Amino acid sequence: MFQYSNQKYTGVNFGTQDLRYGELISCTFHRCSFSNGSLEEITSSNCRFIECDFRGASLNGSIHKESAFENCSFNGASLFVAKFEECKMTGSDFSGSNMDGITIYQGDWSYTNLRHARLVRQDLRAIKFFEADLSGANLEKADLRNADLTMALLAKAKLQGTDVRGAKMESVDFKTFSIMGMRMDREQTVLFSLSHGAKVD
Structure with missing residues (x-):
């Protein structure tokens, strides 16, 4: 020691x-x-x-x-x-x-390369993942409430059972991953709709 x-x-x-x-x-x-x-x-x-x-x-x-x-x-x-x-x-x-x-x-995990990282069931609340690369990461049943996922890459990430309520998800490309089983709030469902070309009043 x-x-x-x-x-x-x-x-x-x-x-x-x-x-x-x-x-x-x-x-x-x-x-x-x-x-x-x-x-x-x-x-x-x-x-x-x-x-x-x-x-x-x-x-x-x-x-x-x-x-x-x-x-x-x-x-x-x-x-x-x-x-x-x-x-x-x-x-x-x-x-x-x-x-x-x-x-x-x-903590601040902005701009990190976490491609294909295995973060199943992890408590990731309030962590800053600004523009982080989480492509292909396994985030099943992870708790991402109130995290900052602004501009994060989530292409082909596994998000079944993931809780993202309260997380910032501006400029996230919702077309690159499945939201099946993901827990979202109202604001995120609007962002999801907008990314798929819907007009939301």
Whole structure:
């Protein structure tokens, strides 16, 4: 067990180091690599990771509170039962990552690549997914109430039983996915009708 506090790192390769069970507090990492690294059960709070590489890394059971992961790559990473509380994840790429059992509490996931992500039954209330790519994602029975899905891509996403009441869905292309079994509010049904060419008075 180690603890890093108020440290700044640029271009450092941490991928070969064993970072399991470590604690990171108010640290900044710029263009650092954690590729294929062991970060199981690591905790971070108030940290910033900018353009960092987490490809193939194991972050199983890790906990992150109010940390920022901006434009980071998580391709093929394992985030099994990882927890992100009020984190800023803008522009990060999660393609091919294992997100089973993940916990996401609020935060900003705008511009993220979550294509084909498995987020079944997840509590995603009030999370900002502005212009996020959720194409092909499995969101069955997920709770997206009051989330911001403005301009999000939902092509071929699985939304059976998904609750989107109160979510912002302006500029979402409703023609690219099935709303069968999706729980919507009145405002969203109007947006759905408009996207299919209806005139609503």
